[in-house]
Amino acid sequence: MESELLSLRAELALLERDNRRRLETFERRLSALEAQLKRGNTENKDALSENTTGLEDDLALLMGSPSESRQTIEPTQPANIPLTTASAESKSIPQENRKVSVVTPWLQEGLASLVAPALEPLNRVWEPLANFYRHYQRQGKAPVFFMTAAGILALVFGFAYLLQFSFNNYLGPAGKVALGFVVAAATTIGGVTFSQRMPHMADYGSGLIALGVILLYLCGYFAGPYYQLLPVPVGVGLLVATTGFSYLLALLFETRVVSMVTLLGGATMPLVANHFDPSALVYLSYLLALALAMLHLSRQIRWPQLAIVTMVLSAGMLEFSVSNLDEATSTWGPLLILHGFFYGFAHYALRGLNAELIESRGLERKRLIIIAANLVLFIHISWSLAPNSNALGIVWLLNLLPWMALAIYSRWLFGYSVASVSARIVQNMALLHGGLLAGLAILALCSPALLGIVWCLEGLLLIFLGARFGFLSVRSEGYIALSAAGVTMLWQALTWVAGGVVPAPMLLSLSADTGWGNWLALCAAAFALTRLLQHCADRITPKEHHLTSFADNAFVVFLSTSFLLSVGILWPQGMWLLALLPMGFLIWHGKRTGSAFSEWFGLSHYLLLFIPLLASASIVGNLHFYDQIPYGKIASVEAFLSLWMIAALYKHLDMQSTGFSLALNLRKLFYALLPAFFLPTVLYKAGDYFPIAVWLSCAIALALYTHLKLEVLKQELRILIAGASFVAIISCALQEFANWQGFALSGLLLGLVSMAALLWIGQGLRRKPVGQDWRLALHRALKPLFPLAFYYLAATLLIISYALSRDFALALLLCQLYFAGLYIFKPQLAPLRNQLTPLYMLSLRLFEFITLLQVAAVIVNSNKAPMIGIYNLVAFGVASLLVYQRNFANRAVWPGRRLFNLWGLHLTAIPVYIALLAQILETMWLPAISFALVVHATLLLFQTLKPDTKKLLKLSLMLFGIAALKIVLWDMQDFSLIQKIVVCMLVGLCMLGAAFQYQKFLTARS
The missing domain is CATH 1.20.58 (Methane Monooxygenase Hydroxylase; Chain G, domain 1)
Structure with missing residues (x-):
């Protein structure tokens, strides 16, 4: 290593x-x-x-x-x-x-560090065995190790098979059961002995006792239903005896394991053994006794989890037994036993309350869980067992008496002092249970139509009592009851409204029945709850303060709805038209209470005015005001005027709230709609006057803006003037090409007068306006429209000249001369200082368009072709003047555009002289075109001597090349010898002269 x-x-x-x-x-x-x-x-x-x-x-x-x-x-x-x-x-x-040999140790070390945690559990078992094996291996005894291990395993399996063979061949059912009881008794006695003589091994003894109890339950099962050695009564007695014995052991030694085994075995084994089938009454009685004993044991050993498990198991067994009841079996017995469970668990939960702990932490969570689950279990099972709703209501109502008695005699029953916190908790829980059961009883006994109202009264009463005596849980139950009442009444009220829906235009046909009463009750309940919580504001929690605002918001909703529906009962269409009344009240209420919800909910009533309008439109098939039914017209006018009235209401109330900005925007919308409000009707009923009506709308917008100075009116004024100009021009086109019979020319001339008036009123020709503030503001508003006046004048010139001459090319030429004149002679005008480029480009594009007309006229051999050619020559001269003239305007427009315009001018000039030569010459026009191309290219060649036009050399060479190819490939094929000589000599002389002059000019410049 x-x-x-x-x-x-x-x-x-x-x-x-x-x-x-x-x-x-x-x-x-x-x-x-x-x-x-x-x-x-x-x-x-x-x-x-x-x-x-x-x-x-x-x-x-x-x-x-x-x-x-x-x-x-x-x-x-x-x-x-x-x-x-x-x-x-x-x-x-x-x-x-070699590099891999260096990296390999890193890789091995990394893999080892990753795999080691995963193999750690296996290493803990394997390492002792491996060490034991290495010990024998170092001594040379490895074979002995393997043979010893194999022998031990063989003996274990052999002994197991021997026991199985002995049980199957030498012991019968009675012997097996007797041996099982002996083993169970020995195990239990051993556990008792361990627990008594060796207190330090009490846990081990508890485990042995639990094992013994389990074996006793199993032996009872094998003795009874499995081998059927004992009759059913004896089997039942043996099971009860086992349960009682195990309970005594758990109570004596206070062991949790044995108590849990007793509970599980005692509750489930009778069903497994089918001892109590089909008598559910006997089993439920047995289960009740077992549950009460377990509750007592839970208190003795101070283990509340046992009570919770007892409740869960009892709930499951109750549900199982009730679901398997025969239809012919009476349910009163199980219902009576259910009361035992109900009050037994309630007694356990309410007994032994610790006042100090409650004051510091509140009621224990486990107790609350038991109380809530117990109540839910009782309600659910009693609902399933009761034969009918009346009987169920009577049962729930009778249960009110024990809880009222408990609230009064809690000291006698539990030993609490009257002024203690524990007594108050018991009283609180008693009121909760009694109130809920009373409410459920009323639910079962009362008519469904009045059920919500009764619940509502009960909930308000509980909230009042809870606030009066300081019981939060009672108030909570009141809130629950009130919520259930609100949902019930709201459902019935909505069902009433849905049942009154009829086709347009009425929409709703209502009658004063229980649904209407539920709406009124909802409104009254919300008002009462709001006042009650406000009256008890110093005795409620912060969350209940939020509930106060919610109740107030619910009140305004139900008040508005109740008012409108009440009007709808008497006047169905009027409920929509009178929506402005609750809107004003709600806005005022929002200011008084500071409720933004009330204010915005009131503003939303404005949308109700569109309901009769849409209903009317669905009947007549359109939205035109002229065709609507009276209610639709009234709603339209009311909706339009309300845009101004809402802002006036805010101003009257002096409200600076969140809805104030919306009110201002609505007022701006009113002023914006005012100039154009009548235009749809004019277009629909008097379309001939529409071009004039649009200019009248512009005048109204101008007057409103001059008086109010609103930004939206300024933008609308600009849009209306531009739209009116467009409408005037389009109407003239429709009159010419679509046979429209409206006042198109009148609208066009009125627009011309209007544009002149705008230039005069807004001082459009001045660079710096003078005068009062309103004139300065009007100048700023109309400034983007001043250039439009000159373009509108061009459109008027085009239309009038075409109408008088019926010559479109002449009209285009006049427009080109107009734009070119403005460009050359009037660039100092204030509106045109930023329009030089558009004027310049329009003049050139009009020349190109006239060229297209000339080419088309020549192609179709029109009799107007000569005149169009003359017009086009004038247009070409104007375009050439614009392209080549040097003045202030061109110096402002030329940068970046002159070369492009030069190319465009010369390329457009080619079809000009081609069309002219085709008109003038009948036989020699094709050679003349070649000669014209050469002359054109030569002129361009001379222009390249100037620095600013030297880039035209490419175009000159292109024209020379095109002319050469045309002469060689086309002209020479059709010419006679004389024609070829003439063309070649003319072209040659032209080229030589051009070359001489070009060289001369080039030498002089150098």
């Missing part, structure tokens, strides 16, 4: 040295590479490569020759380890496996 430890330490030292060498090598290589990047000359690169090669050789030597490193460590090895052995081992390891 020592040599192996030293070997591992040597390996660890070797690994540390290797890792240190590698780290130094990597740092040297990194420094060399950084030096190479700084110098950047070839000599240093060569020196660096040599240095790097040397470093790599050192690294390879370090990683591939661990034997040398091992030799530096070998002198530190102990003398008893030969060096030649280590050297030989290192030489015998292959080069690729």
Whole structure:
């Protein structure tokens, strides 16, 4: 072991040295590479490569020759380890496996550390056996060890088989049972002897006694039902005697094990042995006696867990016996026995209360569990055993008397003083049991329709008594009863409402019956609970204070619902229209009590106004105000006006609560809807006037914003003006192309007047507005719309010019001239200072669009083609002026766009002159196109002499190439000899002249 430890330490030292060498090598290589990047000359690169090669050789030597490193460590090895052995081992390891040989000890050690905890239990058993075996092995007696172990095992199995053979062949049933009783008695006597004579081995003696009792139960089972050696009465007596004997032993020696065996064996063995079948009454009587004895034993040995197990086992046996009762069997006997269990467990739980412990910690948890489980068990089993509900109610109501007597005579029964905490606990529990049983009795005896109201009164009475006398548990029972009453009444009330649902427009048809009474009772109960808790605020817990706010919130909900449903009984449609009345009350109540729930619940009543509106819409099939039934119209107007009235109510009440911001937003929504409120009706009933109505809506929005200065009105004003402009333009298009008969032109001209008025009122042409604050605010609101006025004027110019001339190309040309004029002559206008780029681009795009119209007209051979060609030449001149002219506007627009626009202008010019040549020339237009391409390319070539247009050289070369290919591949195929000579000479002369002039200009510039 020592040599192996030293070997591992040597390996660890070797690994540390290797890792240190590698780290130094990597740092040297990194420094060399950084030096190479700084110098950047070839000599240093060569020196660096040599240095790097040397470093790599050192690294390879370090990683591939661990034997040398091992030799530096070998002198530190102990003398008893030969060096030649280590050297030989290192030489015998292959080069690729030497690193693995270093890592293998790590892997083995890691696996050992992981596996050792899992094998620890097995090692504890295996190590003594292994040591015992090594002891014999060192003495040379290993065969003796194996033979001895095998002999012992053989004897054990042989003795076991001998006993089995003897029992089966020499002992009959009576002998086996008698032998079992003897063994059981001997075991029990041995346990008693151990417990009496050796107190320090009392636990061992208790175990023997328990084993003896178990054997006695088993022997009784084999003597009775298994071998049927004893008749049933004798078997029952033997079982009872065994149970009594074991109980006496448990009571005498106060042993928990024996008591638990007595309980389990005494309760379950009769059922296993079928001694009491089918008489459940006899078994339940026996079980009751056993349970009471176990409760007494639990108190004697001070072991409450035995009582809990007794209760659990009794509950299971009771449920089992009751479920297996014959239908013809009377249930009054089991019901009477059930009362014995009920009061026996209650007596155990309420006796022996420790006043000091209760004052410091409260009632023990185990006692509470027994009390609650006992009550639940009694209610459940009595419910199953009672023949009918009336009998069940009478039984529960009669049980009220013992608990009332217990509350009065607790001192006589338990020995508690009247003023003690223990007596108060008993009185508390008595009131709890009595109140709950009385409530359940009322549940069984009372009519279902009035049940919730009765429970409600009982719950309020219990809460009052609990608060009056300071009994928290009584109040808790009252809360439970009140919750059950609330659920019952609410279910009946909702069932009443669901039964009154009828089709629209009435929706609800209600009558004043018990359902309505339940709503009123819920409202009264919530109000009474709120007042009761507020009156007893100094005697309730913090959780009950939270319950006070919950009860108050429930009150406002039930009050509003009761009011609306009461109105609905008399006037079904009016319950929705009058929803604003409870809304105002609830908002006021929220302010008075500081309840945010009341306030927000009141605001939610606004949504009820949409119910008749939707019901009306479902009848008429649409949401148009004009078509709705009267209730739908009233609801619409009421919902619209309420947007303003809610904010007015908050202002009147001077409320700065969480709902105030919502009220302000609703008022803003009212003002926002006001300008456009009539537009849907105009569109639906008088669509011809819609373009004019939209501009009227803009005027209303402008007036509202001027007066109120609301941000939402500013945004709406901008949207309405833009929308009105769009509607005016679209209506003209519909009148032209869809035969719409509305006032489109009137709307367009009204929009023109409106735009002019906006420019004048908002001082749109001024850079800095002057005047009063409202004029300044109006200028800021309308500022984004001022450019729209100039575009709207362009649309008006396009529409009117097209309407007068019926020539779309002319209308486009006028628009181009309009945009170009604004761009060139009016860039100093305030609205247009940020619109130079759009104006510039629109002018060029209109030229391109007119070109498309010209090409289309030529293709279809239209009679308008000559005029469109003339328009297009004007448009081309305007576009050329915009592209080549140098002015302030172009200097602002050109950066980053001029080259693109130049390419676009010249590419668009190609179809322009192609279409013109196709119109002018009939036979020679194809050669003329080639000549035009050459001229165009030549002009571009001369433009490349300027620095700002030198990038047009690519386009010039492309046009030369296209012209050359066209002449060679196309024109020459169709020309006559004379035509070919003329074309070639013209092209040649043009090219030579262009070359001469280009060289001349180039020499002069250089």
